[in-house]
Each structure stands twice: as C-alpha cells, then as structure tokens.
Amino acid sequence: MKSPILLALALLSASIALAGPPAPKKEGIEGKDYKWNAQEGEKIEALQKKGDAKAGKEGYEICGACHLPSGAGRTDGTFPQLAGQHTTVLIKQMADIRAGLRDNPTMYPFAKELTDAQELANVSAYIEKLCIPVDHGVYEGKDAAAQIAKGKELYEKQCKECHGANGEGDKAKFYPVIAGQHYKYLLRQMTEIRDGHRRNANPDMIKVIKPYTNDQLVVISAYQASLSMPGAMCKPKAGGKKK
Ligand code: HEC
Ligand code: HEC
Numbered sequence: 134m135k136s137p138i139l140l141a142l143a144l145l146s147a148s149i150a151l152a153g154p155p156a157p158k159k160e161g162i163e164g165k166d167y168k169w170n171a172q173e174g175e176k177i178e179a180l181q182k183k184g185d186a187k188a189g190k191e192g193y194e195i196c197g198a199c200h201l202p203s204g205a206g207r208t209d210g211t212f213p214q215l216a217g218q219h220t221t222v223l224i225k226q227m228a229d230i231r232a233g234l235r236d237n238p239t240m241y242p243f244a245k246e247l248t249d250a251q252e253l254a255n256v257s258a259y260i261e262k263l264c265i266p267v268d269h270g271v272y273e274g275k276d277a278a279a280q281i282a283k284g285k286e287l288y289e290k291q292c293k294e295c296h297g298a299n300g301e302g303d304k305a306k307f308y309p310v311i312a313g314q315h316y317k318y319l320l321r322q323m324t325e326i327r328d329g330h331r332r333n334a335n336p337d338m339i340k341v342i343k344p345y346t347n348d349q350l351v352v353i354s355a356y357q358a359s360l361s362m363p364g365a366m367c368k369p370k371a372g373g374k375k376k
Pocket of ligand 2: 213225306322353357
C-alpha cells in the first residue's frame, strides 16, 4: 500500500507545479445562471456510458492511495469513504470538483486527469460495487447516545426524504449514500454546505441547513455516522483490525 501513496504524492507535487486547482468559482449556487445538476457536458457523457467495474479496478488504483484500496477513506475524515457510493453521485462530484464548484485542492490534480468518460464510468462502477466498511469514524464526544438521538429527530424531519431512512440516498436523483461515512468528514461537509463553500450543493438542502447552529451540525453528523445500510455493509472481520 506504500508505493501508490508515494506515487500519488509524487504526482501531486508534479501536477501542482504544472497547474494548480482552478480559481474557486464564486457563482455556483448563488449565481443567477447556475442550474443545480444541469445535465450537460462531460457529466452527461459519462452518465450515458455503461461502466465496466472490472476495467475500473485499474483506474481506481491511484484513487486508493488516498481513499484506500477498500474505498474506506480515513476514520479521521481527511479522505471520505467512497465504497458503495452511487455511480451518479461519483460522476457528478468528480465533474463538479473539476469545474471548481467544490474546494478540493488535494484531489484536483487527480480529478483533472480522469476526463475520459468511459474510464470515469468504469471507475465509478467499481467503487459502487465495493462493500461499505463497518469500522468508520463515528462521533466519540460526550453523551454520544443523547446527541445521536437529537440528530435523529432533525434528520427524520429534514433529511430522510432525500437521503433515506438508512442513509441510502437515491441513485436516480444524485442523492449521496451517507451510511458508513466518517463523522469528521460529515461535519466538515455540513459546515461547508451551511457556509456556502460547497457550491454545487442542492438548493433545497442548503435552505434546510443554512439556519443550523454548530451544535446542530454536530448532532446531525453524529446521527448520520451511526447509519448503516442492510445488505450493503462489509462483514465485520472477527478479530480484525481496530480503528
Ligand atoms: C491526494 C489524495 C486524493 C486522491 C489521489 C484522490 N482523492 Fe478523492 N478526495 C480527496 C479528498 C481530500 C476529498 C474530500 C474533499 C473535501 O473535503 O471536500 C476527496 C473527495 C472525493 C469525492 C467526493 C466524495 C463525496 O462523498 O462527495 C469523490 C467522488 C472522490 N474523491 C473520488 C476520487 C477518485 C475517483 C479518485 C481517483 C481518480 C480520487 N478521488 C483520488 C483526496 C483524494
Ligand atoms: C432535496 C434533497 C436533499 C435534502 C432535503 C438534503 N440533502 Fe443532503 N445532499 C443532497 C444532494 C443532491 C447532495 C450532493 C451534493 C450535490 O452535489 O448537490 C447532498 C449531499 C449531502 C452531504 C455530503 C455527502 C458527501 O458524500 O459529501 C451530506 C453530509 C448531506 N447531504 C447531509 C444532509 C443532511 C444532514 C440533510 C438534512 C439536514 C440533508 N442532507 C438534506 C440532497 C439533499
């Protein structure tokens, strides 16, 4: 696992020297011409291809340097879990990262390389088939049970409709799977969405999250990190690795 990481780091510094990330687009969701998830350009091309998961395994290798070969990401939330994510979501997010609608300077050089529509479809198909790791980062602060219960109340009122009772999202509508995602990544995304830094986010979701206090972001992230999707999770390894 060491060499892909070194390779990624080498590539990373090389590509930063050549071309840094795009200037963050200010318009995004707030620009008057921005249409959330417009079905056009390279995104629609990749969406229309049938992904070949087997072929995607090879393309995923470089991604695994950060997101790990299992697609589990890191429990500290620096790299999100990707395993089991819908192909539609993966393709949209990759296109948006490339377009400068999400600030992701770490990954930008890699997103920039994956422009071939068929290859993007393949890698996405491969990731979608990976089981969702069970040992992801969860909320470990005070009163976890009480905080999670508060988060559940909010989630069921304001998020379940799109992200589903078990965090399964909706493939056809580009709503992400959030089950098995790391608490710290979730909290970071929730904060970015509230504060307008994730400029590709769904406008109806932004309306809901905008008024949240920091405490509410914590409890809702704690609850999301507690979700699991029956049938899609990896089998816990008996005596396996500890987090
Ligand atoms: C150098 C490390 C690195 C590499 C290599 C990398 N990523 Fe990422 N990726 C990240 C980071 C960091 C984030 C989270 C950024 C944030 O917090 O918004 C991310 C986020 C993502 C997301 C958004 C996840 C979500 O839940 O919305 C997708 C999709 C993704 N990466 C796919 C890929 C694919 C496919 C590859 C290989 C072509 C890849 N990444 C390679 C670091 C990396
Ligand atoms: C109208 C449907 C909708 C509602 C309501 C909604 N979301 Fe979302 N959510 C989305 C979509 C679509 C995305 C993907 C971002 C994008 O590209 O628009 C997303 C992304 C996210 C992400 C980032 C996931 C990732 O992998 O990076 C989190 C976390 C999230 N939503 C949590 C919530 C929470 C918590 C609520 C309730 C407070 C909520 N959402 C309400 C549709 C919705």
